[in-house]
Amino acid sequence: MKVALINPGTDQKYAVQEPLNLGFLASFLQANGVDVIIIDELAGQDIARELELYKPDIAGLTATTPLADDAYRAAGICREMGILTVMGGVHAGVMPDEALKHVNVVVKGEGETALFDIIRDDICGGIISRPYIKDIDSIPPPARHLLQMDFYVRSKSRTPHSYLYFVPTEAKTASVLTSRGCPYSCIYCHNTWRGTPTRYNSPERVVSEIADIKKDYGVETIFFIEDNLFVNKKRLRAICELMIDNNLNVLWGGNSRVDNIDPEILALAKKAGCRQITFGFESGSQRVLDILKKKTTVLQNKQAIELCNEVGIIPQGTFIVGSPMETLEDVRLTMKFIEESNIESAGICIATPYPGTQLWDWAKENNLMPETYAWRDFDYLNTPINLSPAIPKKELMALIEKVNILLAIRQKGRVNVLSAIKDIVREPSKVFTILESLIRNPRLVINLTKRFIAQVFSRLP
Numbered sequence: 049m050k051v052a053l054i055n056p057g058t059d060q061k062y063a064v065q066e067p068l069n070l071g072f073l074a075s076f077l078q079a080n081g082v083d084v085i086i087i088d089e090l091a092g093q094d095i096a097r098e099l100e101l102y103k104p105d106i107a108g109l110t111a112t113t114p115l116a117d118d119a120y121r122a123a124g125i126c127r128e129m130g131i132l133t134v135m136g137g138v139h140a141g142v143m144p145d146e147a148l149k150h151v152n153v154v155v156k157g158e159g160e161t162a163l164f165d166i167i168r169d170d171i172c173g174g175i176i177s178r179p180y181i182k183d184i185d186s187i188p189p190p191a192r193h194l195l196q197m198d199f200y201v202r203s204k205s206r207t208p209h210s211y212l213y214f215v216p217t218e219a220k221t222a223s224v225l226t227s228r229g230c231p232y233s234c235i236y237c238h239n240t241w242r243g244t245p246t247r248y249n250s251p252e253r254v255v256s257e258i259a260d261i262k263k264d265y266g267v268e269t270i271f272f273i274e275d276n277l278f279v280n281k282k283r284l285r286a287i288c289e290l291m292i293d294n295n296l297n298v299l300w301g302g303n304s305r306v307d308n309i310d311p312e313i314l315a316l317a318k319k320a321g322c323r324q325i326t327f328g329f330e331s332g333s334q335r336v337l338d339i340l341k342k343k344t345t346v347l348q349n350k351q352a353i354e355l356c357n358e359v360g361i362i363p364q365g366t367f368i369v370g371s372p373m374e375t376l377e378d379v380r381l382t383m384k385f386i387e388e389s390n391i392e393s394a395g396i397c398i399a400t401p402y403p404g405t406q407l408w409d410w411a412k413e414n415n416l417m418p419e420t421y422a423w424r425d426f427d428y429l430n431t432p433i434n435l436s437p438a439i440p441k442k443e444l445m446a447l448i449e450k451v452n453i454l455l456a457i458r459q460k461g462r463v464n465v466l467s468a469i470k471d472i473v474r475e476p477s478k479v480f481t482i483l484e485s486l487i488r489n490p491r492l493v494i495n496l497t498k499r500f501i502a503q504v505f506s507r508l509p
């Protein structure tokens with residue numbers, strides 16, 4: 049039996065990180081004696097051509113919501129070739145009936161045992177799901193030898209504005225996923241593992257996997273992609289200690305909630321190579337944090353940034369604007385928060401109700417669903433569902449642009465103040481906004497001046 053797993057999509061903005069989900073499915077199948085390949089359209093492979101060469105019996109497609117239509121297009125190619133077509137992943141998991149119109153079998157939830165059962169038991173149609181795997185160390189590390197690692201280790205130079213802010217431009221990078229699950233229930237989040245306990249790989253497995261990636265692909269930096277690396281401090285402590293004892297020597301980043309860090313774990317993480325923590329700050333307005341059921345405070349957001357700065361870890365983060373019942377005043381509080389903190393890298397998203405989330409239910413209950421919408425627009429900026437009708441979209445976009453410009457000045461200024469000034473002069477349309485930002489941020493002006501002086505002097509012989 050031959051299986052081709054497919055990562056569909058053509059929009060390069062989504063090609064940031066190797067599809068570890070397909071890597072896990074492939075390693076699990078290989079461990080059970082199944083022949084498998086991974087075709088990655090996002091990394092530039094041609095699906096029809098690869099299928100023609102490999103001639104699989106089964107094709108397995110994955111997709112997040114904005115890539116669902118790409119998956120359905122790919123399903124058409126597979127079925128035309130007479131291949132039994134299966135779809136899993138976050139979108140198919142919450143929209144199984146829709147997906148079933150395009151494929152033979154839909155898998156809801158964790159895919160490893162489900163896909164193996166489809167092969168072993170000859171399942172040819174319907175929607176199936178299997179119990180979650182209790183011991184995730186029993187799933188071998190992702191089959192990276194089947195992934196387009198040459199393409200993904202260069203993600204930083206291809207997508208400089210992603211979460212890979214801490215990665216030096218020319219450095220090779222890779223990702224690991226060492227836990228599954230999240231014990232929180234924020235209303236905007238599609239928690240694939242809802243209803244299952246959070247499961248962790250052992251520290252020994254984590255460190256040996258990273259050592260292998262380093263050896264096999266020459267990477268110098270790693271990002272832990274799980275929802276929250278810092279939620280289990282005992283395990284993270286053990287991972288850090290092993291990294292230090294084994295002299296692992298990789299720089300790394302990971303995601304955390306602002307209330308899961310403390311000076312002690314940060315100091316240890318820094319010593320073990322941590323250079324960036326990506327937080328879901330979400331808002332500078334306590335009212336909105338409460339609406340989102342984030343269970344954090346604006347003060348904790350501020351303290352997390354300060355704690356990271358104190359130990360020399362870059363605090364990166366994401367913010368959501370346009371949440372239900374949010375007002376322009378709330379958005380301004382978020383923008384003020386970004387202006388006043390000295391974070392350099394942040395992603396500002398428009399609240400997007402992904403199917404399966406509480407936001408999605410809220411949009412439906414409040415009759416905010418338009419008659420038609422395209423899945424591709426569920427991309428954090430173009431959402432077709434306006435959850436905060438009180439905020440004029442034009443003003444929202446203008447505020448976002450302003451803050452993005454401020455962040456760009458901070459980032460450029462860190463590297464080269466002179467080139468930041470040249471860029472400003474080159475874009476006359478933005479001069480006014482930039483000057484406004486500078487006037488509102490005397491601290492930024494002082495920092496930039498200090499750096500400018502340092503940079504000019506460092507160039508002198």
Ligand code: B12
Nearest residue numbers: 062069108109110112113136137155158159238273402427
């Ligand atoms: C890492 C990550 C990323 C990475 C890489 C994404 C990727 N394709 O691997 C980056 C940063 C690039 C990213 C980008 C985006 N992401 Co993201 N991301 C995540 C995160 C934190 C972990 C994903 C992961 O690897 N999970 C672990 C794997 C093992 O789980 P899994 O993918 O669900 O796969 C399992 C099952 O679903 C199933 N399965 C999956 N595929 C298949 C296929 C078959 C055939 C079968 C049988 C089974 C099966 O088996 C797998 C193993 O058990 C999740 C949150 C989360 N907890 O999942 C969000 C998440 C997936 N991302 C999300 C979103 C919205 C996005 C973006 C659209 C954001 C944007 N606007 O740009 C893009 C889309 C990128 C893309 N290529 O699709 C949403 C998806 C919601 C939705 N309904 O689509 C999530 C769920 C976040 C959230 N909490 O809301 N993301």
